[in-house]
Amino acid sequence: MERADTSFPDIAAFVGVAQTGSFTRAAENLGTSKSNVGKAVQRLEGRLGTRLFQRTTRAVRLTEDGETYLIAAQSALDGLRDAAQALAARKEEPIGRVRLDIPSGFRQLFLPTISDMRNRYPQVTLELSMTDRMSDAVGEGWDIVVRVGELSHDSEMTVRKLCDITLSLYASPDYLARSTPIEAASDLVNHDALIFRGFTGRLRPWFLNDNGHLRELSPTPVLIVSDGQALIDSTVIGLGISQLFDKVAQPYLDSGKLVKVLPSVDSPGPSAHALIPSGHRMPAKTRAVLNYLADRLR
Template identity: 85%
Template sequence: MERADTSFPDIAAFVGVAQTGSFTRAAENLATSKSNVGKAVQRLESRLGTKLFQRTTRAVRLTEDGETYLIAAQAALDGLRDAAQALAARKEEPIGRVRLDIPSGFRQLFLPTISELRHRFPQVTLELSMTDRMSDAVGEGWDIVVRAGALPQDSEMTVRKLCNTSLRLYASPDYLARHAPIETPADLVQHDAVIFRGFTGKLRPWSLTENGHLRELAPPPVIVLSDGQAVIDATVIGLGISQLFDKVAQPYVDCGRLVPVLPGVDSPGPPVHALIPLGSRMPAKTRAVLNYLADRLR
């Protein structure tokens, strides 16, 4: 059986004629010519293989097939209008799913506040991934990718800076109670180090500020981890000292699970950026989540 392809403008013309009983009035309502409406109905009848109207000099009436088709056509057009109105509303109000990819170490910074996001935007559904690899926002379908440090040179992305960071050394109170005091950077070589391996495969050295100068320290690690949250967890349970972003560590400091070590040697950390696939206009749902992230990091 040959497939009956139909054109929505042709269906709209048919419905217009059926509702007004006139090719002329239908053409006026559709802002086109009577000839165009007539051709549209003829194309539709040809595709369907049946007559939809009985035409006389005085009236245009639906055939039995036309009455059957009108019910389905009206339902289809009503559904399309409803969908168009829903999409228009989504442009103005935060409605729908937002796919967000953040570094794993940011988990404690964001997860406890998701209820606040839900309260602000109850019609937004969040799909959250936490990973330290450099995700492909376009190829993987992410609406927002949050990353600290170097950014990909990608013309398909819009970049928004969310905040600056500082790098600080941290340890658990238990670890510090069990080990020798740390009074100068030289003391660090006598302590256990929890080291992060970045997505490039390289171990990340500690960056320290001494006498106004930055220097890198690569202490012998007691454990190497490639997951930012695992670095935090290992530090919290007392495996050693780690260097973390200040904003990421702050929730653990606030509850007494981490303590800053040698705060005088803090160094500037990398900025945190949001990567958003390019589009003609950012949807309201994405903008709402992006602004919420900026507020949290600020």
């Protein structure tokens, strides 16, 4: 059996006539002509294969089939109206799911504060990925992707700077207690280096401030990792010295799990940016999470 092809404007015209008992008043309420309303009802009756109204010169009354269809039509239109209102509310209030992809090393900086974000935005559901791979924000459907370092130009993405980052050397108190003292950059060659391999496959050198000049140091590593959180964890358990972003190291510094090594060689690092797919106006839910991220990293 063929499915009836219904038209929502025709259904709205039918409901308007049923509620007012008049084609003329329905047309006035709908901002159209009596002729258009009459044609809409005729089309609907033709598709349904039944008469919906009994028409006389003095009155318009629903048939039994019309009464049955009116109940379903009103329910459908009310559902669409409720959905439209809900979608409008989503534009103004943070409601719904936000998919966020951040570097793995940001885990300790961000995870302990999610309950605070939940208190601020109780109707936001966060889907969180923590990885150092270069995910495709548009293709994989992410709402926000956080990147550290240089960005390729992409017209499909809106870029917002979140913060500047400083590169510093860190080690655990235990490692420093059982190792030779570090009083100058030249002493680093005698220590165990923990090195990060970036998504490009290149080992990331250490960048040191040498009296105002930026100098690269590529120490011989005792451990190479390609996961930012693994680099932090390896440093915390005392495997050696690593160069970390100051933002991600701060929670471990505050708890005493890490100690900064040679603060005098701290150097400016890359900036952190948020990438948001371009297009329509940013939803309130995405803007809320983005602003929260910026506050955490500022």
